[in-house]
Amino acid sequence: MESEKKGAAKNAVSADEPVIPGAALPDSILTIEADSVVESPQEQEDARWHQVMNAYRTRKILTGILSGIEKLESGWVVAVTYFNGFRIIIPMDEMMINLNGDGREKADTINRQTRIANNMLGCSIDFMIKDLDTKSKSVVASRKDAMLKKRQMFYFSENDEEQPMVYPGRLVEARVIAVAPKAVRLEVFGVECSVRARDMAWEWMVDAGDKFQVGDLTLVAVNRIDAKSVEDMTVSVDAKSATVNTSKDNLKKCHLQGKYVGVVTDVYKGTYFIRLSIGVNAVAHACNTASLPGKKDQVGFVVTRVNDKSETAEGIITRLIKHNA
Secondary structure, three states, X not given: OHHHHHHHHHHHHHHHOOOOXXXXXXXXXXXXXXXXXXXXXXXXXXXXXXXXXHHHHHOOOEEEEOOEEEEXXXXXXXXXXXXXXXXXXXXXXXXXXXXXXXXXXXXXXXXXHHHHHHHXXXXXXXXXXXXXXXXXXXXXXXXXXXXXXXHHHHHOOOOOOOOOOOOOOOEEEXXXXXXXXXXXXXXXXXXXXXXXXXXXOOOOOOOHHHOOXXXXXXXXXXXXXXXXXXXXXXXXXXXXXXXXXXXXXXXXXXXXXOEEEEEEEEEEOOEEEEEEOOOOEEEEEEEOOOOOOOOXXXXXXEEEEEEOOOOEEEEEEEXXXXXXX
């Protein structure tokens, strides 16, 4: 009887003893849950590098954020991005930056490219890996190769009877890659184009940066495609056609001799262009104030005519309410 009690007590102790996790093997990470596996930092890095090598072998298009512009000791000017935690450098002549209309035709090409690339910092870019070093885990890539591949995919079709995915009249998403006060630079499936701020929105803007930021995706309408070849092609788009025009409805809110508040968006040869707070674009050819208002100033405006054809209100600036509103 005494021996049976001792045996029962022994079994009770054995039942309460913790179960050793199956993953607690020599040289492995001891995990809380049984049979679970945790990779070491080195194993995780090896797995991420394996993905980079596969992308290199398969010529896969990758995407990263343009994080920096650097000049290397060799004299190379490169763009810097990251993928899977690895630093990727893209030589400036592999960035395929569209220089048309930048207004610096007499300047050095690299300087022109670098200037535009600086304004692109923070945008998403596509690239394809051109070369890599397994020992140092350094990677050189090309945005140009990725853009040409995307052009072939979206603007051309293998069968002449089939319509490509991007064609005039279609609404597509575009990346905002740079913003200036009067223009927005877009990348439309491998093709860069610059769109005037007045073609990006129905409302007049002081600065396109008030509405668009680098890294945004925006809906645009494709107006024209001029494709002599994959390497030589241009695309014309606008965002106004892709959105509802509320100007006509808002214009009904205007009444003759009505007084409204607005912000001066531009001044040209004595003509003031104003965005009224009621959502109407307005033009003033006269200004009855002690001092002349400038861009960004908040003003009082009296409507003398509603122009349905141009969808604008016309009138006179009567007050300067606030400088740089």
